[in-house]
Amino acid sequence: MADLNFIRVAAACPVTRVADVAFNIANIKSCIDTATEEQTKLIVFPExxxxxxxxxxxxxxxxxxxAAEKGVDELRIYSKNKxxxxxxxxxxxxHTAVYNCAFVIYDGSILGIVPKSFIPNYEExxxxxxxTSGKTITDCRVDLPFQKxxxxxxxxxxxxxxxxxxxEICEDLWSVIPPxxxxxxxxxNVIGNLSASNEVVSKSDYxxxxxxxxxxxxxxxxxxxxTGVGESxxxxxxxxxxxxxxxGNMIAANERFQRENQVITSIVDADRLNLQRIKNISFREAASIVPWQARKINFSFKSTGYGSFDRKVARHPFVPSDEKQRELRCREIFSIQTAALAKRLEHTGxxxxxxxxxGGLDxxxxxxxxxxxxxxxxxPRKDILTVTLPGxxxxxxxxxxxVELCKNLETDFHEVNIVAACLQHFKDIGHDPEIHDVTYENVQARERTQILMDMANKNQGLVIGTGDLSELALGWxxxxxDHMSMYAVNCSVPKTxxxxxVRYVAEKQSEQVTADILLDILDTPVTPELLPKNSEGKITQKTEDIVGPYELHDFFLxxxxxxxxTPERILFLANAAFDGKYKEETLRKWLKVFIRRFFTQQFKRSAIPDGPKVGTVSLSPRGDWRMPSDASFNTWLNQF
Incomplete structure (x- = not known):
């Protein structure tokens, strides 16, 4: 998987003794050996x-x-073939000045020396x-006894x-404009900081x-x-x-105050970083303010391996894994949705x-x-017209x-059975109601929307859409x-x-009766209920049996x-995330379904109603996602 551009990197803290170069070099070598055993391509040591x-x-x-100069040379020689x-x-x-530097070494050679820019002289x-500060040093070269x-x-x-x-080096990060x-x-796209930051209460958090x-x-x-506890x-x-x-994500960290050599490693993703930069116009524009022309020191790693892929990949990237963070996320999203709808109601009067x-989730x-x-x-809640439209x-x-949810929330509840209207419509268009095809299903969906729209006109109300982000992505x-409404509050909330x-509202903002209803809704399979129920009155049409598991489609999205x-990279990450739950052929199958549906259903997204963006992914044609409705998916699926 070398073409996916992952790399294993390491940060190390060797055991040191003050002013004992030989001792320190021995432990630095030991850390290098540990890192290379794991196929690490970069290791950063302390200041x-x-x-x-x-x-x-x-x-x-x-x-x-x-002694320090000789120690650098010893490491340079030791790095050969590493x-x-x-x-x-x-x-x-x-030149009569001493600089605090990062020596960058590869395969028996010092590639370059980076001086510290900001030299602290306050408090401790x-x-x-x-x-001496090196912040003004550019386009310069130096000679050492062992390399010119x-x-x-x-x-x-x-x-x-x-x-x-x-x-950069330690204090550089604390400056107003870090190097x-x-x-x-x-x-x-990879920055190393060689640091010697002492410990005081709460400094680690900062x-x-x-x-x-x-x-x-x-x-x-x-x-x-x-640097560690071996310092004075x-x-x-x-x-x-x-x-x-x-x-912005902390992907590896150690426990402080260890008394042995410490090496932490993680895999970083160059493609992800570079693609984010392509999207971010502000990042590109800011490049004009760099005060110097970069000198690129080119070298080539001998191999592109990174050992086992041990980087954690979340199965549900839209959902925080930490329970406290998840609760905060839900509260924030719920607040965004309510603030958006409140503004729309105030504006329309x-x-x-x-x-x-x-009776479903959305x-x-x-x-x-x-x-x-x-x-x-x-x-008053009685001005919320809730309508159930059984079919x-x-x-x-x-x-x-x-029924129970609407009544328990004290809304103005209505029931309109659509069966007779749909049968009449089948007759009008010459469709056999025994043929349970897409016409059979869509007649019901459009009949429901027509009723809601007309009731809104009659009562001077706003039809609130219920469709979510996952359904928009799949064109479901x-x-x-159900594609249409007057304002869509769920349009950027994925199914996962x-x-x-819903669980957050049930557990944190509801009295017991409402909570019990919400929890039963959560346990109900996702279904459009457009095909006749079976002889036992049970659901016969489960969405995830047709389009695939929503947890996979949200991951793909x-x-x-x-x-x-790319599809290849998404499949690779899906294998890592869902290892033990789905086989690769299953993941590949549903990924192909996702790509086909995502492309072919763009025409629906090009005509969706307004609705609030709540997360980092939105498919609004007016903002985040602009795509022609007739774009081909062949480039993404050929040879995949």
């Missing part, structure tokens, strides 16, 4: 780890500076006593396509926020390697924190809403949004849940039937998230639209 960070005035001693890019911290004595830090003409400066990018690596911002705009936020702002992977504890203590983030209630969520909105605006396939379970709606939203991934 000044060759000497240790807390040497104080010993940094002015020629003996220590010479096939790992090494970023290690050491002082550089140059007083680095300006020893070190080495690129030196803050303008260096280390490139092995499609990976571009940039490096990593310029490095990312110049092309770096540090994690900085790393995560900077990776998001730069649309990059960000590796942070902090004369005045401060270091915890050896190691962090790896990608585009209408004080009534009309909604068809089937119409239930839409009704809950309407009720919350009416409560917010101070409108040929309506079962007792869905019917009873619809009847054109000018609808369940959690997220990576197809949000990340712009």
């Amino acid at each position: 000044l780890c060759i000497t240790s960070y807390t040497c104080g005035d010993l940094f002015l001693q020629k003996k220590l500076l010479d 096939d790992v890019l090494i970023a290690v911290g050491a002082p550089l004595n140059l 830090f007083y680095e300006q006593r020893w070190f 003409n080495i690129p030196f400066g803050v303008d260096l990018l280390f490139t092995s396509t499609p990976f571009e690596f940039g490096f 990593s911002s310029n490095l990312s705009l110049a092309g770096a 540090r994690k926020q900085l790393v995560s936020t900077q990776s998001a702002r730069c649309m990059s992977a960000y590796l942070y390697a902090g 504890s004369t005045d401060v203590v270091f915890g050896g924190e190691l962090l790896i983030a990608e585009n 209408l004080k009534r809403a009309v909604i068809g209630i089937s 119409s239930t969520l839409a009704l809950l949004v309407i009720v919350k909105t009416f409560d917010l605006l101070g409108f 040929f396939g309506t079962t007792d379970r869905t019917y009873n849940n619809a 709606s009847t054109y000018n039937g 998230l609808v369940r959690y939203l 997220y990576y197809f639209v949000r990340s712009e991934f």
Whole structure:
């Protein structure tokens, strides 16, 4: 899977002794060996780890500076045939100034040296006593006894396509405009930070926020390697924190205060980062402010392997895995939906809403949004016209849940049986009602929508749509039937998230009777109930038996639209996420169904009603997704 452009990276904290270069080098080598055993391609070490960070005035001693230089050379030689890019911290004595640097080493050669830009001199830090800032150094080269003409400066990018690596040092991240911002705009998609950040109460939380936020702002992977407990504890203590983030997500971290060598690794995804940058116009435009022309140092990894694919891939990318975060997400989405509907009602001057209630998940969520909105605006719930429209396939379970929910929420409940009207329509158009084809199904959907629209006219109300994002993606709606409404509150909520939203309202915002109804609705199979029920009055038409599991389609949708991934990459990630639940042939089958339906059903999305965007994926033709209705899917499915 080399063409998928994954890479394994590492952040390391070796055990160190203050000013003991030989001891430190031995542990750095050990960390390199650990990383290479896992097919790591980049390893980032802490700031000044060759000497240790807390040497104080010993940094002015020629003996220590010479030892550090020899230590760098020893690592350079050790790196031969290792096939790992090494970023290690050491002082550089140059032209009567000492720089705090990242030495970037690969396969027996120093590719470049990056100096620290921002030298802290406040509170417990007083680095300006020893070190000179390198923030103005660009287009420069230096000679060392063992290698000449080495690129030196803050303008260096280390490139092995499609990976571009940039490096900054500790305080650089804390500055107003970190060097990593310029490095990312110049092309770096993986940033390494060699750090020596001491521990005080709550500083770790702030540090994690900085790393995560900077990776998001730069649309990059960000590796942070902090120095550990082997540093001097004369005045401060270091915890050896190691962090790896990608585009705002923390994907690996260690436990601080360990007393052995520490190496954490993770797989990062260059394609995902690069595709996000293509989409983001602001990122591209900001590139013009980079104050220097990047010098790209080209090299090539000998192999593109990354070991086992141990990166966690969420099965439900729209749904937070953490329960607390999930509750917060549901509360926020529910608030967005209600705020949107409240604005639309205020703008139109209408004080009534009309909604068809089937006893299914989507119409239930839409009704809950309407009720919350009416409560917010101070409108009486009796001005919510809830209509159940039983037809040929309506079962007792869905019917009873619809009736009980509407009455329990104190809405103005109506029942309109559509069977007679549909039979008359079959007669009018010459359709045999015994033929249960798409005409049979769509007549029912359009009859229901016609009734709702006319009731809205009669009562000066707004028809609220119930369809969700997953149905929009698959085109699982009847054109000018349930496809149409006057405002669609669920249009950017995927099916996997609808369940959690309904459960959230049941558990957090409902009294017991309502909660019990909602929980039974949650346990009901997803169905349009357009085909006749069986002799036992049970559901015969289950949506997921026809189009496939919604959890798979939501997974495909997220990576197809949000990340712009190819079918091959989506299938690869689906195999990782659903390992043990679905076989690859099953995943491939439903992915093909998703792609075909996504392309062929665009004409429905081109004519959808207004509705609020609530998450990172929306298919509104007026904003997020603009696609011709006659685009071919052949390019995506050929040879797949």
